[in-house]
Amino acid sequence: MIKKTIALAALATVAAAGAAEARDQIRIVGSSTVYPFATVVAENFGKTTEFPTPVIESTGSGGGLKLFCAGVGTEHPDITNASRRIKASELEMCKNNGVEGVTEVRVGYDGIVLASDKSAPEFSVSREQLWQALAAQVPVDGKLVDNPNTKWSDISSDLPNAEIEVLGPPPTSGTRDAFVELVMEEGCEAPLEGIELSEDAHEAACATMREDGAFIEAGENDNLIVQKLQANPNALGIFGYSFLEQNSDAIKGASIDGEKPTFENIASGAYPVSRPLFFYVKNAHVGTIPGMDAYLDEFTSPRAWGPDGYLADKGLIPMDEAEREKFRDQATNLKGLTMDDLK
Amino acid sequence: MASPNPNAYDPAAAAAAEGTAVSTRTRTTADIVNAGLKGRYRAEKRFRMYGVIAIAAALMMVTTLFVSIVSKGYTAFAITSISLPVTVERDLVANAEGEITDRSIAFANYAAPLRAALEAQFPEVESRSERRALYEILSDGASFQLQRMIEENPDLIGREFTMTSPVSSDFDVLNKGQIDLTVPENMRRVSDAQAGWFEALQERGLIETTFNTNLFTNGDSRQPELAGIWGAVVGSFYTLMVTLLLSFPIGVAAAVYLEEFAPKNKWTDLIEVNINNLAAVPSIVFGLLGLAVFLQVFGLPRSAPVVGGLVLTLMTLPTIIIASRAALKSVPPSIREAALGVGASKLQMITHHVLPLAMPGMLTGTIIGMAQALGETAPLLMIGMVAFVVDIPGGPMDPATVLPVQIYLWADSPERAFVAKTSAAIMVLLAFLVFMNAAAVLLRKKFERRW
DSSP states (O other), X not given: OHHHHHHHHHHHHHHHHHHHSOOOSOEEEEOTTTHHHHHHHHHHHHXXXXXXXXXXXXXXXXXXXXXXXXXXXXXXXXXXXESSOOOHHHHHHHHHTTOOOEEEEEEEEEEEEEEEETTSOOOEEOHHHHHHHHBSEEEETTEEEEOOOOBGGGTOTTXXXXXXXXXXXXXXXXXXXXXXIIIIHHHTHHHHTTOOOXXXXXXXXXXXXXXXXXXXXXXXXXXXXXXXXXXXXXXXXXXXXXXXXXXXXXXXXXXXXXXXXXXHHHHHTOSSOEEEEEEEEEGGGBTTBTTXXXXXXXXXXXXXXXXXXXXXXXXXXXXXXXXXXXXXXXXXXXXBOOGGGGO | OOOSSTTSOOHHHHHHHHTOOOOHHHHHHHHHHHHHHHHHHHHHHHHHXXXXXXXXXXXXXXXXXXXXXXXXXXXXGEEEXXXXXXXXXXXXXXXXXXXXXXXXXXXXXXHHHHHHHHHHHOTTOOSHHHHHHHHTTBOTHHHHHHHHHHHHOGGGTTSEEEEEEEBOHXXXXXXXXXXXXXXXXXXXXXXXHHHHHHHHHHHTTOEEEEEOXXXXXXXXXXXXXXXXXXXXHHHHHHHHHHHHHHHHHHHHHHHHIIIIIOOSSHHHHHHHHHHHHHTTSOHHHHHHHXXXXXXXXXXXXXXOHHHHHHHHHHHHHHHHHHHHHHHHHTSOHHHHHHHHHTTOOXXXXXXXXXXXXXXXXXXXXXXXXXXXXXXXXXXXXXXXXXXXXXXXXXXXXXXXXXXXXXXXXXXXXXXTHHHHHHHHHHHHHHHHHHHHHHHHHHHHHHHOOOO
């Protein structure tokens, strides 16, 4: 018993000493979409510099910004990844908590793909047809009714005579947000034209996914969705492009608006469903936390985010040279984000 | 009536044995019993069958689980490596003045000699894009490995030596036959040309499959061929140490007080109900508590095993207290009375007699509580232990992750090779759990006393 008391006391001392000591590794939180890219940069950074490898948590874009904006000091993260741009309200929250300088760095693009099992026939669909297939309510004879489409062929005779079954991520996921924004909200415009709706009702009609079994929330684990696709070749799954890239022998991407989800098509902007990825840096921590500037340097170097860099190997779609130049500049000069930038 | 069953009650025989007359009345009752006997035996048989079916179903599920995990994961214990004759020229590691210093060694480009060694195998490969495809055979980790070799042994500079390093995960998967080369070339990770080169290397005897030590010695990595569970094992170790050091003494002390000293009143009843309630609280709640108390009030660092240990202590305490109380209860009162009777104080009675006799039961409860804590991820999510941590933690204050979290992170990774790694990590975790539970059973078997 005496031994244990001593051990306890020793532990308490260690705990107190450790908490008082400054942190020597970078702490990163944020989007699960940027996580696979940020971790590769962090690992290479850890191996090639004298600094310890940054610790990265995957908390989702919104959760990450909340932690990031909680304040300045070693108990708060230094960088947050985001698969969407910071909102004005979030920057406001940062400012209210004393986080003054926040630098925005865009890292590249990610495509959102609709994929099926490799044995399935080629699938080509427009965003309008996708909305018709997946929206909770669609217009019939000028009135919004619960979605009556059960087969793809109900929407257009060009589409296969197969049950509509799409597996996608839950609403907490950034991929889902992006799918709603880039597919549903674009695809709803033409069909809803001429229907009298208030602005809110219009918004809801565009963004609400159906819940009668045609759209299935399959959880965040993409490997699980692939297994379900293999069991049912008529089903489609919603993935980030980086996942398709790594599993191209098991699943294949469907064309959207006539464009195939290839690296070239997403990079050139021809493929319509792609979004920029970001990370945000707390300027007050650069110089306090060792290695911050070196990490920014590594992330924005050509060997990381360039067209031939290791991030492209992991499925990140690189920006063009002018954009890379611009954001590298912002990262090195720590150009703080202002409210005007977000308008 | 001649019953086929030897156990059937034959009143005639019984009466003959006793030498008394058998009344008609008893004969009828016995007949009724005998008539129903068959049905009762059948009911018993059915009842036993249900039990056997239940056991068989449970066993089948366990077998399915093990078979699916082992069949997916066993390939991860082997790794494909390539041996190449490499020469690190003096010019490469020297600085601008032509001197070799620690700094110049640290900043040299070690990918170049490795790529040159691979090119030497295929002199016919000339175009830049083809060369890039060829370099993909090498793991990103190979240049770091070469750097370490040169740092440890600078004599190697300028000499040709054979270096064995893992191939990149795509080729590891190819070597294990998990890539179907019959699907169209643009739909798989390895092109026909790359597969051809790899085959040529195999024919030259440069490719070999060995035991995957990386899996047991490395921390996490995004390159599947370099990723290992050692960081998570060390993290789990520190976390469980903190949990054990806190929960065992506190749990035992609480149990001893409640069982031996506490007066039986409403307060102790309330405490008892609350302890039982705590055992049923979902573990994520303890994580939220940990975030609010240990991180935000006490300012302990995020992702540290010490915080993980504190949170898991809250979770395992009820288990240990309940098991310890049961163990104390099973010590017969005669032991206590005898000790007090020969003049021992209450403290002596407890520490000399009751505690040693109850200890095996307490330890069993503790080990089972620890095994639960080892498999827990939910409460750790809130305190930041679900994170990408590459460096092996050096103490309970360093950022770390634990084994089940490592499994969760790998299961979510897009790279194909992580599928096998996930199952391999599950096997290691299961091995630890089986070992701990077996230790609990052995302890009970060896030291338990029946009264």
